[in-house]
Each structure stands twice: as C-alpha cells, then as structure tokens.
Amino acid sequence: MTQSLREKNPSAGGFNSMLMKSVDIALTAALGDSAAKAVKFYVDVSTITKEPDTFKKQLDKLFSASGAGSQLIEVKIMESMALLLKQSRSISVPTGNLETQDLKRFIEKCKRQFLLA
Amino acid sequence: MANLATAVALFLTSVILIALAVMIKKPNKEYLQRGVGITRTSTILLGVFLLVHSFYHVSEFIGNDFFSDDIIEPASILLLLAFSIYVKTHVFVPRSPKSQKEILTKKVIAEDSSSRVIPLVFAIPLLMMSLSFFTTDNVAELFSMGGILASVAMFGWMALKNPSPSSLHFQFAIIVLVWAAAEIPQGLSTLGFLSLGGVDTYGTWVHFVSMALIGAFICLRTLRIVLFSPKIDPNFIK
Numbered sequence: 001m002t003q004s005l006r007e008k009n010p011s012a013g014g015f016n017s018m019l020m021k022s023v024d025i026a027l028t029a030a031l032g033d034s035a036a037k038a039v040k041f042y043v044d045v046s047t048i049t050k051e052p053d054t055f056k057k058q059l060d061k062l063f064s065a066s067g068a069g070s071q072l073i074e075v076k077i078m079e080s081m082a083l084l085l086k087q088s089r090s091i092s093v094p095t096g097n098l099e100t101q102d103l104k105r106f107i108e109k110c111k112r113q114f115l116l117a
Numbered sequence: 118m119a120n121l122a123t124a125v126a127l128f129l130t131s132v133i134l135i136a137l138a139v140m141i142k143k144p145n146k147e148y149l150q151r152g153v154g155i156t157r158t159s160t161i162l163l164g165v166f167l168l169v170h171s172f173y174h175v176s177e178f179i180g181n182d183f184f185s186d187d188i189i190e191p192a193s194i195l196l197l198l199a200f201s202i203y204v205k206t207h208v209f210v211p212r213s214p215k216s217q218k219e220i221l222t223k224k225v226i227a228e229d230s231s232s233r234v235i236p237l238v239f240a241i242p243l244l245m246m247s248l249s250f251f252t253t254d255n256v257a258e259l260f261s262m263g264g265i266l267a268s269v270a271m272f273g274w275m276a277l278k279n280p281s282p283s284s285l286h287f288q289f290a291i292i293v294l295v296w297a298a299a300e301i302p303q304g305l306s307t308l309g310f311l312s313l314g315g316v317d318t319y320g321t322w323v324h325f326v327s328m329a330l331i332g333a334f335i336c337l338r339t340l341r342i343v344l345f346s347p348k349i350d351p352n353f354i355k
C-alpha cells in the first residue's frame with residue numbers, strides 16, 4: 001500500500017526530508033548542537049528513510065545497552081515529526097505514550113497520512 | 118613533492134577533527150554521555166592518526182627513512198587499527214534484514230560467499246608476510262602491511278554487512294582499499310617478493326591519492342554537517 005502510494009506520489013521525497021529534519025531536531029534537543037553534529041558524523045541519518053530498524057540499532061549501540069539514551073532520542077524524533085506534520089500539512093498524529101511506540105511503525109503511520117493528505 | 122602535499126593535506130584535516138573533538142560539549146543527562154564520549158574518542162583517534170601520518174610524510178620529504186618507515190609509519194598504522202577496531206566495536210551495526218525472505222536469503226549467502234571471500238583475499242599476502250617474518254629484518258614494513266590489510270579486512274567486512282554508500286564505514290573501506298593498493302606492491306617489493314621497476318613512484322602517487330581521498334572525505338563530511346545542516350531551534354520540542 002505504502003509502496004504504491006510512493007510510486008504515485010512524488011511528495012515521498014518531501015516526507016523523507018521532513019523525517020531527516022526530525023532527526024536533526026531530536027539530536028539537537030537531546031544532545032546539544034555540537035554533540036549532535038559529532039553524532040551525525042558517525043551515524044548515517046539518511047538510513048532512517050529506508051531502514052528505520054538499522055537506524056534504531058545504530059542509536060542503541062552508540063547510547064549503550066540500557067536503551068535509555070536511544071529511547072529518549074527516538075521519542076524526540078516522533079515528537080518532532082508529529083509537530084512538523086501538524087505545522088506543514090495540518091496532520092494530527094496521536095502523540096500519547098510515545099515511549100511504548102515502535103519507531104518504524106510510527107514512521108510508516110506518519111508516511112501514510114502524509115501521502116494521503 | 119607528493120610527500121609534502123600529502124603532509125599538508127593530512128595536517129589540515131587532522132586539525133579540523135581535533136578541533137571538532139575538543140568543541141563537543143557533554144550532554145547533561147548521564148545516559149546520553151556514553152554515545153557522545155564514543156564519538157569524541159573516535160574523532161580524536163582519527164585526528165591523531167592523520168596527524169602522526171602527516172609527520173611520516175614530512176619525515177619522508179626530509180629523507181629520514183629510518184624515522185619515517187621504522188617509527189612513525191608503524192605508529193600511525195597502530196592508530197588506524199585502533200580507529201578501525203573502535204568503530205567496529207562501538208559504532209557499526211549490520212543492515213537489518215527487511216523481510217523474512219531476505220533473512221533466509223542472507224543466511225544462504227552468508228553460508229557461501231561473503232564471510233569466506235575476505236579471509237581468502239587477504240590470506241595470500243598474510244601468508245607471505247608470516248613466512249617473511251622469519252627471513253627478513255624489515256619488521257616495521259611487515260607490521261605496516263599487516264595493519265593496513267587488517268584495516269581493509271575490517272572496513273571491507275563492515276561495508277559488506279551494511280552496504281550504505283553514505284555511511285562512514287563504507288567510505289572508509291574505499292579509502293583503505295586505495296591505500297592498500299599503494300602499500301601492498303611497495304611492501305612486497307621491499308620484502309623481496311616482487312621486483313617491479315617504478316613500483317616506488319607508483320606507490321607514492323597511489324598513496325597520495327588515498328590520502329587526498331581521506332582529506333576530501335573528512336572535509337566534505339564535516340562541512341556538510343556543519344554548514345548544510347538546517348538551523349535547529351533547540352526548544353522546538355520540550
């Protein structure tokens with residue numbers, strides 16, 4: 001379903017750039033500007049657009065096995081994506097209990113709504 | 118002349134990296150500090166490797182072969198190895214299989230080719246190096262060749278496990294592969310396994326290309342992040 005929508009709708013690229021901006025916002029909010037830039041030197045941010053699971057694993061590995069650090073960044077990515085969608089497309093995505101939500105599923109949900117809007 | 122140009126390029130690149138590492142601020146939350154600490158350590162390792170390697174080229178330019186080949190080059194290779202191991206241990210993750218079908222395909226592929234090809238590619242030079250350990254006095258040359266091959270193997274393995282062209286490990290795999298292309302014929306010639314005319318000139322220029330690649334890769338990656346990242350309001354989200 002998402003695949004066919006992407007083929008029909010060229011704005012999938014717009015969604016990807018919004019997603020990458022969400023990562024920028026989340027990293028800056030969590031780590032500060034200089035540390036966010038340093039992390040981006042090692043973590044391939046563009047991975048999130050194609051393989052959210054690999055991106056999540058990158059964060060997990062970098063921010064220890066306890067998972068608290070990577071979970072905070074993931075929640076911030078979801079928060080900022082929801083805010084960007086609301087601002088740019090007036091799309092409302094529920095943001096309750098983000099800690100329990102899966103990043104990949106959240107991205108897929110946002111993408112569907114973005115492409116349908 | 119290639120030595121001097123390489124030394125200047127590497128020195129300037131190392132300054133950029135060391136300055137970046139110094140400027141990184143620790144986040145307030147303790148559980149975020151580990152990740153930032155890892156990026157700082159690996160940036161310092163990469164910066165110091167390039168700095169030491171630039172001294173090697175200065176020493177080669179001056180003509181002090183003992184100092185360059187027997188002391189500084191092995192030291193820089195040791196730093197490259199440390200960087201490779203550090204990235205593999207703390208930063209690299211293999212690509213996640215997208216579907217169950219891909220998981221099964223990956224299992225089949227892993228069982229036959231990729232995991233066996235790399236050791237085979239490096240087995241012959243490593244075997245020659247092991248044999249020459251007993252017949253040559255040039256231990257420093259052996260160490261440098263072995264270090265570069267080990268680094269190529271590590272980054273090559275990472276590039277196979279996660280073939281994303283924009284990732285650090287993929288780009289570094291290309292750089293160390295070009296470097297190995299320069300070092301292997303030169304090293305084998307020094308150890309007496311090859312007798313090719315002009316191998317020194319070839320090696321120097323291919324080495325220059327690999328070092329220019331390192332400089333260009335780090336400068337472009339840094340500039341892209343520092344200059345072309347969108348301006349972010351840290352209070353955009355709470």
